Amino acid sequence: MRTGLAEDQFDWRGPAARLRRLSLLRLFGELFIPPKGHRVVPTSSGMMLIIIGLCLGLAAYNTENNILFAALSLLLSTIILSGIVCWSNFQSARWRLESSSIFRVGETGDISIVVENAKRRFPMFCIQFDIDCLQNATERTLYLKDGLEPGESTRLLWKFQPKKRCREIIRIRDAVSVFPFGFLRKHIAGECENEIKIWPARIPYQEFRASGGGFSYQGLSTKLKGATGELVGLRNYVKGDAPRSIHWKVSAKQGRLVVKQNAAESQSLYSILVDTSSYLWQNEASFERMCSFVATLAEDLFLSGKLDSCGVAGGTSIKVNRVADLETFFDELAVIEPVDAAASTSELNSKNTIVFSPLDGGAVGAFINGFKVAQA
């Protein structure tokens, strides 16, 4: 019944995901006593058929007409066969849930169900999967549109666009099939769920170039040949960067100017500290805006190589050296909520630490040493 070579590396679910093949007796028993999570519900046309069957039965017994008995047995056998075929169609199905590693509010991510037909001889038809995301209150049905040949697998894709920053549970609620006649709807518990963290959205913000403040002019590339030192990364082009430092290949790919960042560049590094004190963020919209602003700013600073560390007040500061560090910080951002007491004064007044405060009109400002450097 089971196929595949290195199948154990996946977390398969569904009737065919059993490690041991069930005995025939047990399989037969399942027809009458469905396992937990399995249920069969008549569809509206199935209900109609049952009612017609009852009427036919009544007429057949009162008239003793064998044509009516024949029609009745035909209806009953349609319902029985519907149940048996649907059950056997499911028997060889197994599935797993896969999702993109990154989900961000307003951006599309992939959620997919990999379905495999573990049968040896018969194809599998018409299975649909109900997926839901509890926090985002979104649900979707994915359909196995084409018959799946024995041993084959396919991927059912959902382009999911989250609406809300949160820790989200994506769950296959049910695998459903109305095959073959559409009279009975068989549900099997999906048993799959993935936890994902949805990062805050990227939002536009305004940067201030105040004297003694701001971070745009910090760390310039030198125009002197041979004085740049070791290449440590890439960052966005800013006005004044030497044309020779532009990485043309990457710029062409990304559609914007990207320059090579060298160790020799003299620059200041910033830390981001998010204060989640509830007295600051009494307005929920401002808090969400702040989270999005923090994520956007952190990403931009990292790309320009000016981000040293990030952290949430009251928590551990994350030294950002790699993309993975930034992602860890974003994961934290995905789940933060306003708390009663968060940051200490010393943390907030540290040198080159960017902190965030609500401004009038629901705006959020970023401050370094009390100077506003950006606003969203």
Add this chain to the structure above:
Amino acid sequence: MLKWLIGSLTGLVAVSTLFNLEGHNLLPARVALIFIGSCLLFPKLYVSIPTWGWKVYAFSIIPLLAIDILAKETATAMMNLNTWLIIYRSVNHNSRREEMQLILLCLFLMVMVGILTSTVVFGLQLLIFAGLAAAFLVTGSILECKNEGSSESAHRLKDWLKSFSWFELSKAIRFRSAALGACLFLGLIGLSGAGFLVIPRIDIENKVTLFEMAPRSTQTGFSDTISLGEVTDIKKNNGIALRVDVASEGMTPSVPYWRMLALDEYDNGKFSLSRGLKDYLKGGSAAPRHARRYWQKKEFSTIPSDSAKDRWTFFLEPGVSRYLPIVGGFSQLTISELEDLSVGPQMHIFALKKPASKMISYQLENVDFQGSIPASSFDDLSAFFTELAINGDASNSNQYPNTLLQLPEERNSTRYLREIAFQLIGDDELSATEFAERAVRHLSDGHRYSMQISLPKNEDISDPVIRWMQSDLPGHCEFFASSFILLARAAGYPARAAVGFKGGSWNAFEQYFMVRNADAHAWAEIYDGNGSWIRVDPTPGSPSPTTRPSLVSIEHQPAESGSAAYMDSLRMLWYRRIVNFDEDAQKEAAVQLKEFITAYINVAELWATHVVFYLYEWARSPWNIWRILYMVTLGIILISALLIQRNLALNFRELIVAPFRRGDPIRRKAGKLLRKIETSFQGEESEKPLDWNEVIARLRRLRFGPKESWPNPRIVFREARRLL
């Protein structure tokens, strides 16, 4: 597109069932058949019909329905309305709801037709309908899934149909899908058949009649007034009129007479039931529940009795007669339409109130095959005729039982008859049988049998029977019977005309009598003065009158076994197993199943014992050098053949099943071996042989790699088997 075609075809099959109802107005069915058929053959026709055209059609159904309602024919109105709706829905179904509407309309129509008819053609149509409806629903389910839960496809359907081509469609159908569909259909039919057998049946007393059709017109030769030549006219039709399922064991008459009707009144070549008897049959006294008054030992019921085993089942086709043919005396008549049954004890006839519009079946228990029918105690004929003989002649009275002695009104005719009768009797005192023998001989001597006859004119005598008697012309059974009756009456023996069928052919396939319209026959019955009516068949070639006709066992019945008989046996099978399936048949089926299983087990046991004994004897028989050599050689050949086929890249079994599987057989086999090897060495790194990785790599190349890079599959498979 396929779904649309199947849906239309389903509608077409449902509508075609209406042609089983001969009394039904077939105009809507013909319109439906032509329209749906045309749309199926030329789908562009459907596309060309504008939307407003369908709206006009929908409104035009209302007056059509009103006409049927005004005609007060409920069943017809419902069937016609159903047909008009099927015409619309069978070509306009684009959503799940509309598909279900079509299926339900078709099912309703088929159920109605099924109630009103019971032909085997309908059974075949029901079977086709079941297959098409199943295919229709399956394609609907698949398409719904394909369209992500939406079953609407109207906008695309018309585009598809514009470029429709049967050839392109046939190319799209895969063998595999068709085979799976066929399996599903067979499963459905199998389950349905099992369900039909298993659904518990309860015989109830008061059955309900759901729909009734206007009665069909019947053969005039089997009505209560028969003119000369009408029975002979029926003989020109060779269709089956009656099928009789006889008791499985025992004897049957060598020439059975299937008596339907006896007639007493005579008028100028025409026999009829006298008015009193007709009125009696119409009145409440003819109800079967009153039968006990004059027949102590006869029962009429809707349920067969528990005791009798000797049962004859009759299947009378529609349009034959409202009078039920019987083969002789009986102890019980079982018929589901008991409320519609009228019993005429005087003539020993059993009639339905109206001619049946579908096949009627009934059962007789403990049938006796005597050549006479006992007169009922309804009227004391012996006393009546004795008194009549003493008090005077009343032969021309139109009142029963005087009619049993009625003669032609013309004096010349009466005189002629009395003269002949006097010649036949002479001075002898003859019993009824003796007189019958003489009269039959007299008629046979003067006339031959022929179905064609033209009587000479005679200005003195208008009665055609007398004119025929006076001539030496050949005649058919009605002339012989009428002549005999008039002679008997003239001689003072009460006599009456009987009509029905004579003979029939034995169907060797399903073991039953097939009685055709061509077997229609008329004969006479003469009263013996002792409470019995003796059958007398004066037609030349018939058995002589006797109360004990010759019997023959079932095995010795001359059988008919041609293709026509085979086709008819299918119809009988349908009647026996489906239409007439009841509680008793269900019990019988259960017993048969048990017996079959027991017999099968016994045969298997016998075979196994036989094989064991054979092997034992074979081993015990003396061994010599030649026998040993022979066995060793045989063993070597067998083992070599096994090894050779095992070492082939694909063995015979794989080659046979390869066409039924998808993909390359070599790749499949490689995949199978890979799975086996990986399962057997799972987690046992130390136990893996040295060349394990190499073999696995080769197998994977065969499984997944391009064909150009394949190693020799035969060698790789052999190495893989070695690892196992």
